[in-house]
Amino acid sequence: SQQGEEDPQALSIQEGENATMNCSYKTSINNLQWYRQNSGRGLVHLILIRSNEREKHSGRLRVTLDTSKKSSSLLITASRAADTASYFCATEPSGYSTLTFGKGTMLLVSP
Amino acid sequence: GAVVSQHPSRVICKSGTSVKIECRSLDFQATTMFWYRQFPKQSLMLMATSNEGSKATYEQGVEKDKFLINHASLTLSTLTVTSAHPEDSSFYICSATFRNTEAFFGQGTRLTVV
DSSP, X not given: OXXXXXXXXXXXXXXXXXXXXXXXXXXXXXXEEEXXXXXXXXXXXXXXXXXXXXXXXXXXXXXXXXXXXTEEEEEEOSOOGGGOEEEEEEEEETTOOXXXXXXXXXXXXXX | OOOEXXXXXXXXXXXXXXXXXXXXXXXXXXXXXXXXXXXXXXXXXXXXXXXXXXXXXXXXXXXXXXEEEEEEETTEEEEEEOSOOGGGOEXXXXXXXXXXSOEEEOOOEEEEEO
């Protein structure tokens, strides 16, 4: 079963605006990862955040992790049309070498 | 929602043998399937993209003769790890899409080569 659940399912914004996507999970984790998938292409890894980390940045991306709430958020600042894609969170449960994906958030950034 | 079934979930094999992993879309036609592998505590790596009826496109550094991908029907893709070695031990996961719409993931396969 898919542990991570992203919300919203779909998000439509204008260029320049910020986009925030959330991910919730159920069990304790080693790490949580965010991926992007453009239409027809494979997943692209964005950020990996470990369970002992609370926040990570990469360019215009900011990821937070709240293990007490079992949730994570991905913030894309100053969005661009090229950010249009599906975004997935994936969790690696503690004690397991597996990866479980959520259903994803489809982001549409309009010029 | 759509379901992708990946089988087996775990497999242990001897070095030198081949292992086949199946990825099935249960309620939709998967025009494209992706195969990934993941080492513990690392991110996924795309291995290959498979379109139904055509040869898979492999990512750089992935040996196509070692990782055989077949996508002969719209509901089934298989990944065969040939002459497996301990370094092939990994977590393999597939995802499937219908005409580049949303992607659905299999449950993954933990391969251990002893």
